[in-house]
Amino acid sequence: QMELVESGGGSVQAGGSLRxxxxxxxxxxxxxxxxxxxxxxxxxxxxxxxxxxDDVTKHADSVKGRFAISRDNAKNTLYLQMNxxxxxxxxxxxxxxxxPYCSSGGIWASFDEYNAWGQGTQVTVSS
Numbered sequence: 001q002m003e004l005v006e007s008g009g010g011s012v013q014a015g016g017s018l019r020x021x022x023x024x025x026x027x028x029x030x031x032x033x034x035x036x037x038x039x040x041x042x043x044x045x046x047x048x049x050x051x052x053x054d055d056v057t058k059h060a061d062s063v064k065g066r067f068a069i070s071r072d073n074a075k076n077t078l079y080l081q082m083n084x085x086x087x088x089x090x091x092x093x094x095x096x097x098x099x100p101y102c103s104s105g106g107i108w109a110s111f112d113e114y115n116a117w118g119q120g121t122q123v124t125v126s127s
Contacts, residue, residue, distance in 0.1 A: 002026050002116035004095050009121030016085050016125070022078040022095030022118055030073040033102035036080045037111050038091035038123075045111055048093070049080060052102040063089070085125045094120040 008020040020036070033052050039045040049059045049069035057069050068081045078095055096114035103109065111117075 002097060004097060004116055004118040006095055006118040006121040009093065009123045011124040012085055014086055014125055014127050017083045018085065018123060020080040020093055020121060024076045024097065029071050029076050029078060032097050033099045033109065034071065034078050034095065034097045036069060036093060036095055038093045040091040047108050050102045050108060058103060087125045087127045090123060090125050092120040092122055094118050
């Protein structure tokens, strides 16, 4: 059974950095599409970044150039490096694994199309 455990959230001032980690157990990350999602209060969940089975990455326009998704297969861990954080980045961040596809025809897999999710970690950015 897949299990994902996140860590690394917290509170920072605007312009600061955080690195989120998502450790997997019960299976190996290598060979799975994985993604980071976030949900801010009163807003719908949105995809932040994805990494496919060939380690090709894509990032939402709102975080492009500031965030970077990566994974370390030896540590079986997914990461999200977040730099130059802004107050609008405040949200609960959740990692997900196992979608049947990462993206197709410009459409990214939705949160519900993955089959394993972390518990979520809070990121708060103050101005």
